[in-house]
Amino acid sequence: MSEKIPSELKYTEEHEWARLQGSSAVVGVTDHAQGSLGDVVYVELPKVGATLTKGKQFGVIESTKAVSELYAPLSGKVLKVNSDLTDNPTDINTDPYGDGWILELELTDTQEVSGLLSAEAYADLLKNA
Amino acid sequence: MARRTPLNEAHRKLGARMVDFAGWDMPVQYSSVIAEHEAVRTAVGLFDVSHMGEIEFNGPGALQTVNRLISNDLARCADGQAVYAGLLNDQGGFVDDIVVYRFSPERILICVNASNRDKDFAWMREHAQGVQPVDRGDDFSQIAVQGPKAPGLVQRLTRVDLSRIGTYRFAEGEVAGVKCIVSRTGYTGEDGFELYCPPDAAEKLWNALLAEGQADGVKPAGLGARDSLRTEMKYALYGNDIDDAHTALEAGLGWIVKLDKPEGFIGKDALVAQKAAGVKRKLVGFELTGSGIPRHGYAIHKDGKPVGEVTSGTMGPSVKKPIGMGYVPTELAAEGSTFDVDIRGRPVPAVVVKTPFLKKS
Missing domain, CATH: 3.30.70.1400 (Aminomethyltransferase beta-barrel domains)
Incomplete structure (x- = not known):
């Protein structure tokens, strides 16, 4: 099985991705994460305006069998959440880097970005897992 | 080291994700729990239940x-x-x-x-x-063939007249050239059969069912789908919904208890006494009216106080609602009763509903 790891994104060891757009970032979970979770049936998201801290839990993603925690890849204020996931949580399975995006953050500290993994580093992480 | 059924290699070739279940290395899913669940509800699914x-x-x-x-x-x-x-x-x-x-x-x-x-x-x-x-x-492997298209599929592989085998009836005969006990039973709420066969013939039977079932849209289905299918029917799972500490009457299984049979049975006296004294807690089926998914072990609260526990729960793929079962005091067991399920510290409202959750049209 080949898992998609788009080269333009940044990654965490917790299998989240971040798409950087100036001082904001769109966040989701990786193809590998959705594959291990299985069919996503429920996503618990923070409210717009909530403040997230890098590395801290911000939500929950549930598949048919398991409950998994979501960790903030970066610190910031929630600008948008993907409310379509309420009705179509399996978007995370079918399009983890597109329609399955989870939220958008206004970054508190853009310096934190340097602590994220590149696509190559994330691919290595999966290979050695 | 987990035990393997004779179909272990076959599951791996089909791309199954394997898990340890009761000491057995079993497929939890092949492609998608929801797709496998749907295949059983609308077409036909194959389950390896040789671990039974x-x-x-x-x-x-x-x-x-x-x-x-x-x-x-x-x-x-x-x-x-x-x-x-x-x-x-x-x-x-x-x-x-x-x-x-x-x-x-x-x-x-x-x-x-x-x-x-x-x-x-x-x-x-x-x-x-x-x-x-x-x-x-x-001496037995077991393959469950479940779904509305299961009888047609099995019939094409056997000379046994399946129309003569009613629900919870069985016969012996060959299926795909394999000597089987053909039992019209299952754990999904759908029509179908459980085929008991010699372990050395299990792969032959499995492959024949998969090949012949292509036209029916057959899918191999794992433990994940098996769990969501049985939950939608409120079928109990041992270790979750029933165990040594909850009685058959509390579990709502009074219909499998025959207190009047002349020879009696172990446990009868306790059940007679419990029936006379009144059953204090009951296993109910509920839907969440708030958002979330109930899971085994979550607490059930009434007016902020713990009164019971969730025994099984899932997002029902066919009923398309978060559903669960749990033990509650009898006064909260009637249809329409409300309580909260504690989901990660958040009280989520739930209502007791009529079961099975899945209503057949």
Whole structure:
């Protein structure tokens, strides 16, 4: 099985991705994460305006069998959440880097970005897992 | 090291994700739990249930021996009929829940849960009066063929006239050239069969069903779909919804308890007493009216106080709602009663509903 790891994104060891757009970032979970979770049936998201801290839990993603925690890849204020996931949580399975995006953050500290993994580093992480 | 069924390689070739279940290396899903669940509801799915145990009582008096061990009444069954029953402890709780096959009054086969195989056999040995049990678990593999298209699929592979095998009836015959017990039973709420076959022929039977079923849209289905399918029907899972600490009456399984059968059974006295005193807690089916998914072990609260526990829960793929089961005090067990499920510290409102959750049209 080949898992998609788009080269333009940044990654965490917790299998989240971040798409950087100036001082904001769109966040989701990786193809590998959705594959291990299985069919996503429920996503618990923070409210717009909530403040997230890098590395801290911000939500929950549930598949048919398991409950998994979501960790903030970066610190910031929630600008948008993907409310379509309420009705179509399996978007995370079918399009983890597109329609399955989870939220958008206004970054508190853009310096934190340097602590994220590149696509190559994330691919290595999966290979050695 | 987990035990493997004869279909282990076949599952791996199909890309299954394997998990340890009751000491067995079993497929939890092949592609998608929801897709496998849907295939069973609308077409047909194949399950490897070879991990289940089989225990046989063979010889004169077998029926009487078994009837004293089980809560249901084999004497009311015909030969060729199967019955769902409990093996109960002295307190009326479950040692296991089982399906009992009556071949004749002298030959009874019992299908037991994988997790309870050794325990059940030891318990039967200890309590059987007359005929002694024989562990036949290694002599059978089992494939469940479930879904509206299951009868058509199996019929194309056998000369046995399946229209003559009613629900909870069985026959012996060849399927795809493999000698089987063909049982019209299952754990999904759909029509279908459970095929008991010799382990060395399991792969041949599995492959024949997969190949012949292509036109029906057959899918191999794993433990994940098996769990969501049974939950939508409110079928109990041993270790989740029933166990040695909850009685058959509390579990809402009074229909498999025959208090009036002349020979009695283990656990009867406790159930008679409980019935007279009134059942204090009951296993109910509920839907969440708030958002979230109930899971095994979550607390049930009423007015902020813990009153019970969720035993099973899922997002029902067919009912498309978060559903669950749990034990609550009897005064909260009536349809329409409300309580909260504590989901990660958040009280989520729930309402008791009529079960099965899945309404057949």
